[in-house]
Amino acid sequence: MPAALPTATALGRRLRAARLAKGWTQAQLGELLLESDDPNTAAPRISRYERGMHTPDLDTIERLAKLLDLPAAYFVANSEVVAEAILVISQMSPRKQKEALSLIKQLAAERRTE
Template sequence: MREESVVARRLREARQRAGLSQALLGLRAGIDASVASTRINQYERGKHRPGLGTVERIASCLSIPAPYFYAESDQLAAWILAYTTVGPALRDAVLHEAKAESHPPAK
């Protein structure tokens, strides 16, 4: 049994969350109508892996950042999605706090 790829799993989750069929997502991502559903299905099953350009088009259609599809950790994937939903002030505050935590002042 082949282990499911993170790209395949995240693609299926994101598409389902958006309420789109495989065919509709494929069409919106610029895949030819005659193979749109089949191609997305193959990506979601891990039979084929979409190239970066395809991932970027799919991400754009789903209004999520492309790095989401590559995040191995579910927590990181959630952070990536959350990043898109908060304003710049909160993004800056979290980044500032993270930098402070990773580089504490010298004593």
């Protein structure tokens, strides 16, 4: 019986979803990341990240985020709500980002007084 695949981490699940949203294979993303045309090394690396077998270093996360047009913080957020908030806020204009931050601070202050 083959060994069970490792459970994907939040980073792995988010990376896979972002890659699929672009319509890319693991080999395509890996080739862009590694600037290589060797799918024998590119695809397995992305697969290991997605399955949670390896965690990319911060520099690699930043390069992946740039390739996928997403903020790096999205991949390392500690909860799904925070990750989604990062995505939503990152898509706003700078003025709207400031407004959103102000509202979030307001909500946080209200919670402390309850």
